Amino acid sequence: MMKARLIIIAVLSLSAIGCTSADYDNYKFFPEEYVTNVKYDSIYHYGYNQGCESALKEKNVEDTEYQKDETFDGGLTRFNDGWDAGNAACKNGMRNVMYTLKQSSTEG
Numbered sequence: 001m002m003k004a005r006l007i008i009i010a011v012l013s014l015s016a017i018g019c020t021s022a023d024y025d026n027y028k029f030f031p032e033e034y035v036t037n038v039k040y041d042s043i044y045h046y047g048y049n050q051g052c053e054s055a056l057k058e059k060n061v062e063d064t065e066y067q068k069d070e071t072f073d074g075g076l077t078r079f080n081d082g083w084d085a086g087n088a089a090c091k092n093g094m095r096n097v098m099y100t101l102k103q104s105s106t107e108g
Helices: 002-019 043-058 079-089
Strands: none
Protein backbone atom coordinates (compact mmCIF):
# COMPACT_ATOMS: atom_id res chain seq x y z
CA MET A 1 0.00 0.00 0.00
CA MET A 2 2.82 2.40 0.89
CA LYS A 3 4.63 1.62 -2.37
CA ALA A 4 1.51 2.40 -4.43
CA ARG A 5 1.07 5.69 -2.59
CA LEU A 6 4.66 6.71 -3.35
CA ILE A 7 4.18 5.85 -7.02
CA ILE A 8 1.00 7.96 -7.19
CA ILE A 9 2.75 10.90 -5.50
CA ALA A 10 5.72 10.60 -7.89
CA VAL A 11 3.46 10.48 -10.97
CA LEU A 12 1.42 13.48 -9.78
CA SER A 13 4.59 15.44 -8.99
CA LEU A 14 6.10 14.76 -12.40
CA SER A 15 2.81 15.64 -14.08
CA ALA A 16 2.70 18.97 -12.28
CA ILE A 17 6.29 19.75 -13.26
CA GLY A 18 5.65 18.77 -16.87
CA CYS A 19 2.65 21.10 -17.08
CA THR A 20 4.50 24.20 -15.95
CA SER A 21 5.71 26.63 -18.55
CA ALA A 22 8.23 29.41 -18.66
CA ASP A 23 7.22 32.90 -19.70
CA TYR A 24 8.94 33.20 -23.09
CA ASP A 25 6.34 35.57 -24.50
CA ASN A 26 8.29 38.64 -23.35
CA TYR A 27 11.75 37.25 -24.10
CA LYS A 28 13.56 38.99 -26.94
CA PHE A 29 16.98 38.14 -28.29
CA PHE A 30 17.09 41.24 -30.45
CA PRO A 31 14.99 44.39 -30.14
CA GLU A 32 12.08 44.85 -32.52
CA GLU A 33 13.22 48.31 -33.61
CA TYR A 34 16.53 49.16 -35.22
CA VAL A 35 17.97 52.49 -36.23
CA THR A 36 17.44 51.66 -39.91
CA ASN A 37 14.92 49.72 -41.93
CA VAL A 38 17.49 46.95 -42.36
CA LYS A 39 17.39 44.47 -39.53
CA TYR A 40 20.90 43.12 -39.19
CA ASP A 41 21.38 39.84 -37.42
CA SER A 42 24.95 40.49 -36.38
CA ILE A 43 25.88 40.90 -32.72
CA TYR A 44 28.20 43.73 -33.82
CA HIS A 45 25.27 45.64 -35.38
CA TYR A 46 23.15 44.97 -32.31
CA GLY A 47 25.91 46.45 -30.12
CA TYR A 48 26.32 49.41 -32.49
CA ASN A 49 22.62 50.24 -32.24
CA GLN A 50 22.66 50.03 -28.45
CA GLY A 51 25.84 52.12 -28.22
CA CYS A 52 24.34 54.82 -30.41
CA GLU A 53 21.10 54.83 -28.41
CA SER A 54 23.13 55.16 -25.19
CA ALA A 55 25.14 58.11 -26.54
CA LEU A 56 21.90 59.84 -27.54
CA LYS A 57 20.54 59.32 -24.01
CA GLU A 58 23.69 60.94 -22.60
CA LYS A 59 22.91 63.98 -24.81
CA ASN A 60 19.32 64.02 -23.45
CA VAL A 61 17.75 63.22 -26.82
CA GLU A 62 14.05 62.51 -26.31
CA ASP A 63 12.70 58.95 -26.50
CA THR A 64 16.11 57.32 -26.02
CA GLU A 65 17.42 55.12 -23.26
CA TYR A 66 20.77 53.80 -22.12
CA GLN A 67 21.20 50.27 -23.42
CA LYS A 68 23.95 47.71 -22.97
CA ASP A 69 22.91 44.10 -23.14
CA GLU A 70 24.39 42.41 -20.06
CA THR A 71 24.34 39.03 -21.78
CA PHE A 72 26.88 40.12 -24.40
CA ASP A 73 28.77 42.78 -22.41
CA GLY A 74 32.30 41.56 -21.75
CA GLY A 75 31.77 38.35 -23.70
CA LEU A 76 33.74 36.84 -26.55
CA THR A 77 31.45 38.27 -29.23
CA ARG A 78 32.00 41.51 -31.17
CA PHE A 79 29.14 43.16 -29.24
CA ASN A 80 31.46 45.46 -27.28
CA ASP A 81 33.30 46.54 -30.45
CA GLY A 82 29.96 47.44 -32.02
CA TRP A 83 28.73 49.18 -28.86
CA ASP A 84 31.89 51.30 -28.64
CA ALA A 85 31.70 52.22 -32.34
CA GLY A 86 28.01 53.15 -32.11
CA ASN A 87 28.55 55.15 -28.94
CA ALA A 88 31.40 57.10 -30.53
CA ALA A 89 29.45 57.68 -33.77
CA CYS A 90 26.48 59.22 -31.95
CA LYS A 91 28.31 61.26 -29.29
CA ASN A 92 27.36 64.42 -31.21
CA GLY A 93 23.69 63.87 -30.35
CA MET A 94 22.76 62.82 -33.88
CA ARG A 95 21.78 59.28 -34.85
CA ASN A 96 24.41 57.95 -37.26
CA VAL A 97 23.57 54.65 -38.87
CA MET A 98 26.43 52.43 -39.94
CA TYR A 99 26.07 52.63 -43.69
CA THR A 100 25.93 56.45 -43.74
CA LEU A 101 29.32 56.81 -42.07
CA LYS A 102 32.35 57.28 -44.32
CA GLN A 103 34.19 54.03 -44.86
CA SER A 104 37.70 55.46 -44.63
CA SER A 105 39.72 58.61 -45.19
CA THR A 106 41.06 57.17 -48.46
CA GLU A 107 37.72 57.74 -50.20
CA GLY A 108 37.85 60.67 -52.57
